Amino acid sequence: MIILTSSSTWNENEQILHSLKDDILVTNVDGIILKVSEVTGKIYGVDSESLIGKSVYDLERQGLFTPILTPMVVKENKKITFVQTTNKGKKLLVTGIPVYNEKGELYRIVSYSHDITELAEYKDFLITMEEEMERVKSELDLLRSKQLMDAGIIANSEDMKKVISTALQLSEVDVNALILGESGVGKSLLAKFIHNKSHRNKGPFIEVNCGAIPDSLFEAELFGYESGAFTGAHQKGKVGLIELSNGGTLFLDEIGELPLHHQVKVLKVIQEKQFYRVGGTKPIKVDFRLISATNKDLNTAIQEKRFREDLYFRLNVVPVTIPPLxxxxxxxxxxxxxxxQQFEEKYNREKKLDEAVVHHLLHYEWKGNVRELINIMERLVVLSPSTLISVEQLPDHLKKGPTLSPPSVDSDKTLKELLEETEKQILLKARKKYITTIRIANALGTSQPSIVRKLKKYKIY
Known part of the structure; x- marks a missing residue:
């Protein structure tokens, strides 16, 4: 607070006032300009002396600046700061200070300002850039989603987004990766995705199912063999799967099924990147990127002496766990x-899903994960006799859906109360199963804001 006595005059400080490099303007309580600094006139594009004696109300009407400070300070009776615009389009951060006389009455209003035009422009530029970055981000997200869909991968859930983010990081380097997850979650699909995004995408992607190759043929299939290596061998010999992966990616699927006596041979190839064909004496060097996958608990297998710990550490440099469906x-x-859409194109059939079918599919446990869903969808497209696929076409184990105990109609409750009780039961079960409001909304086929409102209504937390 500034207090001036009646004997104080600005004339004593004239030189000080004009020596300042800031805009300073003094008015009385009626808005009549009494004093200004030389800088003030330059800011507004006028002669400073011409402002003395004029009303700030008149100057605002003439468009010199807007809004005006004096009435705000008079009304609030305190220090006020706001942004003012001049007739030149400049943005000023103006501060007004009330000045009181010896009786404590409002006597003068002193204002000073700082030109923030460039700051305002920078702010607008940053807002524009943020909007542009958001637009580009949205386009990239759409493009990424399309690329994932083209690869047969859906990643709307946060867990799958993390999986894809890790996979993209892995694709940039040749580090060994171990993909974990239940049977049918799409481990081989993710391995192909990593390969296709890597610098080796022009090379081969060789998939070896370690649980499908007969034990007696494993070495011959994996390492190949020379002519006459054993009875029944091809006359010209055979190139093995590891050799075929040269320059590309070797994907060892179901690595947990690999017999213990073969594990040491695989470990040696991984370590040395060279091997001998069956019956061969010349080492063959090979350059491949290794990705492995299993639905087994390898730590348990190690404890039970069914899997080599040294091989596990070679494979498990970067683990990626795909969540179940x-x-x-x-x-x-x-x-x-x-x-x-894929099966419509494959079988040249036009099909639509009844909403009830989608509801049943959402509530099914999917123990076989994505592979089971693929089988069900293909069956529905092939066997459905009409364009609309209805619940009747679902397998019996899918028709059951979620079960709820219906409220008793023998009570004195109204229909509305009974329906609310049923709705609350459904929401309680959904909250327990799906946890997040987004997942609950997707499962129940409604919007997330609607679920939030209903959870608050029934006090379900």
Missing amino acids: RKRTEDIVPLIHLLL
């Missing part, structure tokens, strides 16, 4: 529609 419900509906 039942834990990524946000991905189920997009997967359903993607598969429907």
